[in-house]
Amino acid sequence: MKKLCWLIVSGALAAALYAQAPAAAAAGSAAGKAEIDEIVQELSGITGLKTLEHVDYDHIPRERVKAFLAERVKESVKPEEIRAEEASLKKLGFVPQDFDLEKTTLDLLSEQAAAFYDYRKRKLFLIDAGPDLVQHSALVHELAHALADQHFHLEKFMEHGSKNDDSALARLAVMEGQATWIMSEYLTRKTGQSLKDAPVLVKLMSSVAESSTGQFPVFDKSPLYLRETLIFPYTQGMLFQHAVVEKMDKAAFTEVFHRPPATTQQILHPEKYFANVKAVRPALPELVHERDYRNFTDGELGELDHSVLLRQYAGQEEAAALAPEWKGGFFRLLEAKHGDNKNGGGAAPKRTVLAYASEWSSPEKAEKFFQDYRKVLAGKWKHYEEADAGPASVSGRGDDGYFLLRLSGTRVTSLEGMDSPAAARQAGGWL
16 A cells, blocks of 8 residues: 555645645636746745746546556556555455455545646646645645655655655655645645644644545545555654754755655654664564465564554554554565465465564563454454463464464564464474
8 A cells, every 4th residue: 555655646635635724715726837836936935945947737637537546556566566565454454355455545546636746757737626725735735746856856765765665654754744734834824824833733734634524435434554554644744844844944844855764653753753763673483384485575564554553453542552662563475386275176375474573662562562463363353263372472273374473572473374283383483
């Protein structure tokens, strides 16, 4: 989901959601060169970033939006990448087994789209036939992207974080959070105020997107993980940008691109960004007969991922208390080189095994997460059976095979999807 979103377009959501916020009256919807140039000059004054060139733009009819997005997916993301990301979300328990990642992503973005800045083509696309306030807010938001792109080359900026899912989402929060803050500041100035002098207004505007007020049914029906990772770059990204502006004023708009946050934890807790608190990568548990598997995909699991996982299976209060104690997380999805084919007849699905590890701030917090992860396992599977449970180890069977969950000091690990109890018993050690 993360990779699909940032590879397709930038800024599809913010203007539509933030149009609910208090703002000045909008201009007409048919934006032209003079209006665009005027807005960019105002954004330049807000950020201190000089305008280096005119912004190229075009209009797209509403009925062509989904086809436009589908073409961007085809250009940017390989089918195997989509398959791997969808398999990871299912295996980790973020989405149900019948979930279609590509279709849902396209439905979500096309439902909410007000405008797009395509930083591969370096061109702004405005969606025709929308409310004036939404169109105008979208225009401001996307022009903020265009101005940033002239200075920081957004495509390269995102590609530098693409090998780490959590880092990529943090960079997306820089990009979308800054554009959302600038858009909000632009609209707020029209009322004679400034976000710099109104922290209550910052909180108000950053929280607007947390509820779609029923106007986006696809969004409302989507799994929690998709909703959270879609709005996170705008809501938490805006709060992060404001914290940096408070500390560095106009230099903040350059600083976050030159020294981007490394994790979603740094976005959620700007003090960790200023202190340069880095994540660790815990070692994964070893899979017996790993030579029979290929590395399907892997990735970092950040504080935001664990917050969503805890909210989904252990509750909001537990997530709020425990997720900030995260120190690092990593997973690897391994796919069998050959199908199980136990029942004869044709090609059988290939077994996948999840190797997962997370690091916590103390043994006590790790023990708490160890117990919560038992709730995750029981919640994400229809069939969950514990065969052996001790204070630091739980083994048993779930929907997709046998599992082994372990606690070791500040580390929690899990192997899920093994083909036999013997494989679970033999699993141990560290890669």
